[in-house]
Amino acid sequence: MQLFYHPEVTDGDKEVIFxxxxxxxxxxxxxxxxGDELHLTxxxxxxxxxxxxTANPGNCIARVLHSQMDPPSPYHLHMAVAPTKMNDRYEWFLEKATEIGVHEITPVICDHSERKVVKLNRYERVLQSALKQSLHTRFPVLHEPVSFxxxxxQDFEGQKFIAHCEEDSEKNLLSKRLQAKTSVIVLxxxxxxxxxxxxxxxQTHGWEAVSLGSSRLRTETAAIVACHTAALINEEE
Known part of the structure; x- marks a missing residue:
């Protein structure tokens, strides 16, 4: 199925202008x-x-035949990820996280961040493309960059985790600490x-330190591991 994205369409509309x-x-x-059918979200x-x-390359018009609401996700995943030095790596994270089913994304500027300026308009286009490709119907919320x-x-509901690489710290595996059907934020x-x-x-603000495994991962890879871990735990439930 080919899925199109049209944020202005609402339930009850009779026609759609692309x-x-x-x-x-x-x-x-x-x-x-x-006469051809098109699906959009x-x-x-x-x-x-x-x-x-109306099949016009400058102005297509379609009649709405049917609409339905997809059931909401049983969990809510917010990924707070520092921008990578190479922008294409962060865009890869955005794409794959959207395909997996992330709900919120916040670029977090840290002490060791080499990239402190991001282009949200460009990121929005990456998210839109990934949404259509993966046939998801809920667009991830992309927040403005914020300092660590x-x-x-901030006050957040649910579980709060910070995944770091310090070896002299006691950490449980994220997969052992994640709870299904709840709100989760991973830094x-x-x-x-x-x-x-x-x-x-x-940690003084209630964030629990966790490990993503024994391998040392790139920023974008670590973020995808966390996304997939959360999705897998909820699928198992």
């Missing part, structure tokens, strides 16, 4: 014609079955890991 870029893709690339859990009534100190002070540091001061500060 923007020029999407219309061109529908007609020129996919070769869709009047608004990123809020709704999926719409529509029928193309400000982030760990992943930059290249060079969190500073010792950051780890201590997080």
């Amino acid at each position: 923007p020029r870029e999407e219309s061109k893709h529908i007609v020129k690339v996919l070769r869709k014609k009047e 608004n990123g809020k859990g709704w999926i719409f079955t529509t029928q193309l009534i 100190e400000d982030f760990v002070k 992943i540091g930059p290249e060079g890991d969190f500073s010792s001061e950051e780890v201590k500060k997080a």
